[in-house]
Amino acid sequence: MRIVVVGGVAGGMSAAARARRLDETAEIIVLERGRHVSFANCGLPYYVGGEIEDSGKLLVQTPASLRAALNLDVRTGHDVTAVDTARRTVTAQTPDGPVELAYDALVLSPGAKAIRPDIPGLDSPRVSTLRTVDDAIRLKSDVDEGASRAVVLGAGFIGLEAAEALAMRGLDVTVVELAPHVLPPLEPELAHLVTQELRAIGVTVRDAVAATSIEDGPDEATVVLGDGSRIAADLVVLSVGVRPDTAPFEAAGIECERGAIVVDEHGRTSADGVWAVGDAVVATDAVTGMRRPVPLAGPANRAGRLVADDIVRPGSARPIPNPVGTAIVRVGSLTAAMTGANRAALDAAGLDYRTVHLHPNQHAGYFPGATQVRLVLHMRSDDGLLLGAQAVGLDGVDKRIDVLATAIRAGMAAPDLIDLDLAYSPPYGQAKDGVNLAGMLAANVLDETLTLWYADDLEDVSAEALILDARSEGEYATGHLPGSLNIAHTQLRERLDEVREAAAGRPVRVLCASGVRSAIAHRILTQSGFDSASLSGGMLTLRATLGDRADTVLTTR
């Protein structure tokens, strides 16, 4: 049997390696358009930034090492341009001319290519992407040779990694993002923390604005934005997203959906003997059921392995799981991570959901270095099924998101998080870990022990309710909502008459710093007959939701 794999990174290489492990006798040929296979795509920004010093480390395998260990026939410089699914052949362009190869099984792992928006001047030689080892080497050498100003177009994961890397190298960096905030998949109240960290490491953030043209000059390029502002740059990194790179396969009659290859649960395409994996295929979101390509390395690698199972051992392969969409990025000292669906995805899918915010310490508060994980959790309204979670913080973010990703994959409801036995000793967690606390909070919301109000509703709430600030006088003095009544939660039981008088029949909306004390206050109020609710995530979330407006909205008087 001859297995031909198109694309020698992530999914394709996983398929080839697994096929060999299962079958010593198969002929396995990997065709890769570029110069390198099995390279560390995700490591490229860290090479530019100098953390990975040796570009050789980016080459995890070489054709020679793959030949030696796995008897794979890896051919670089082979750009597959046509497939004949009837004759079972592929045609590749090579430096020595076209080559036609027959296959018994064909695995397509062509990946995605950078979206090139319609911006005049984008073909300037100062504009590059960061998708190949050669891209990374060229960018690094530009920096080594004195580039001092950079513009990054697009503030998604790779854009932010590129911006961080260039800032670490001392460049003046501006990120330009069309969406209302950086890292668009992150909820705005968390994204603002990322914006603040970007500023802290010296990156200028220009969000909610388009780049309209790039003017190439002799000494610099000028990026012109929709608001007329002009940013001079020695180099421009284009990182506004990717789309499946599937033209020859669609042309071959393999079924595609908006350019992405359609596959079944075993990665089989519409053509007999042809499988596809990775960034080029349509996936069904595990939470929302929405169909879209999910360009993530983890799912691609694992799907590649399962496709090999289906080819070599037909009928016995596990199905490829629908992606939960877990992702993470480091920005300066901060980690931002997410799993499952965000509000936008839930709204688009028409799901009815509830959201909770909390800020647990990553480890015991009395142990040195305690710091908050800013956590947002979405659950289905009727039964609490976990739908998504996001977190930002200095430490412990990846652990909580991985636990929550596991819980989502397992189909847990949010209250099930209460029951997780997570590893606790003071350097690692809390006796009630943040994930447990998220479950407790969610359970309280579901059974109406707790009623929440949200920072997004501030305008309506300010107009219609008494806002009760349950923090201490000292905290209140550092910044509070105008017109709010300050009664510390420890005094509330004795001062309910004051609340009744100030409320004058209106609902009471409580807040504190993080939502813990206001929940206690809410319980006191609701059991005393008030229409009460507690601010989800407290002043911390309110400030992050207001973003740069916080200092105008809040007062210290």
Next chain:
Amino acid sequence: MRIVVVGGVAGGMSAAARARRLDETAEIIVLERGRHVSFANCGLPYYVGGEIEDSGKLLVQTPASLRAALNLDVRTGHDVTAVDTARRTVTAQTPDGPVELAYDALVLSPGAKAIRPDIPGLDSPRVSTLRTVDDAIRLKSDVDEGASRAVVLGAGFIGLEAAEALAMRGLDVTVVELAPHVLPPLEPELAHLVTQELRAIGVTVRDAVAATSIEDGPDEATVVLGDGSRIAADLVVLSVGVRPDTAPFEAAGIECERGAIVVDEHGRTSADGVWAVGDAVVATDAVTGMRRPVPLAGPANRAGRLVADDIVRPGSARPIPNPVGTAIVRVGSLTAAMTGANRAALDAAGLDYRTVHLHPNQHAGYFPGATQVRLVLHMRSDDGLLLGAQAVGLDGVDKRIDVLATAIRAGMAAPDLIDLDLAYSPPYGQAKDGVNLAGMLAANVLDETLTLWYADDLEDVSAEALILDARSEGEYATGHLPGSLNIAHTQLRERLDEVREAAAGRPVRVLCASGVRSAIAHRILTQSGFDSASLSGGMLTLRATLGDRADTVLTTR
């Protein structure tokens, strides 16, 4: 309604706080024998070691703060000595004499007390436990005043934390453990890594030996061991385990099992109106079904909360989950953690299980600081149900164990771990995370793509099989099994005849450094007709299993 809670730490205090949140009108009285409530038991070693500088930080709450926030009536110095379940009263000894209190609902959270083995001299004033704030303050002051030699009796979690703390303060520390190795719940091949780290931070490890007496002298105590050796010490920390502290409750006729209070899934005891939580109750192990007390802070805290639910809102409380038994300890730079059952527990329960070893990097190998997580996984033989996992390493151990604890709680089988979408970018993980790899390895074992042999079987294997070392010549030269044949996995396909000749009809047992290359070699061999198996965890696990014998068993010739 009057709720009386016996024991003002962890489970008891969680019950009291939750009861107040649910019910403003209840009278809630907490009786605590000691001087402090809601203190940070788990933080005590870190105060002794100097990482927590202020003893005030150990007092998370005080009776005054609990009164103010939650209107709790907290009474310290109240030692409950009797319960009358018919009259619904408790009697407490106080500095001012006995007090009798009536209750509507009683929550018992008396905790456990240190086991005091029958060792002559154990009542020496130089011997102390490390269970209360006062214990910690006294130990720290002994160290401040110049104690320079310490013996820790018992190398369980708290014993190791105490040993680490005293070593950090510069003392000469010896830990004495009756069991064959330190941290007895940890598998021996991982425990040896902990032993090595203890030695690296200057702690002398004496395992598999009993302390037989303590001789108290004017300037020092001498700890005498079963082998006749004598260790001089300025202070001795007793930490050989705990047992439920339940005498008055058993005397009151509340059903107990080997001294631990028997409760149902809502924490109800055999007496009407009496609940119990924490270290003093019998729990049913979630994995093995074995019944035993589980003295862990996390489950105690969460059970306290659920007991309050059952008291205040009878009929609607979630059941208290059976503990998975997740635990973690820091020893020097190392983290050791475990979840679910270990071999001893699985053997005791008569479960048929398979074990896999692996050593994945905690993050991308090409990213600076990559280091191995030494991972052991147990699964049910027939269906792969996850039964337990343990890990030791410098970084990323807590995350993997928490993910695995979540998977065990969810009832996942080991191959389900393949499908987890864990957060990946180079600083945080790998495209195939160690947990995914564990699932792949387990799946290969379950479907017999891979056959393993184990370091524990070395003697038999050496006698009956050809051992094939698939590492490079250079690695082989650093230490190998005598009589093993060295053919690097990259040369194996060309040199199968040599293997056939050397095996002379015997089975072939392959090994490499970690088990990855030997698995490839195994696949080549088994498809070429050999009876082959790959060493689980490779030379890394073999060395750790041999422990101090490794250098005698392995040869460089």
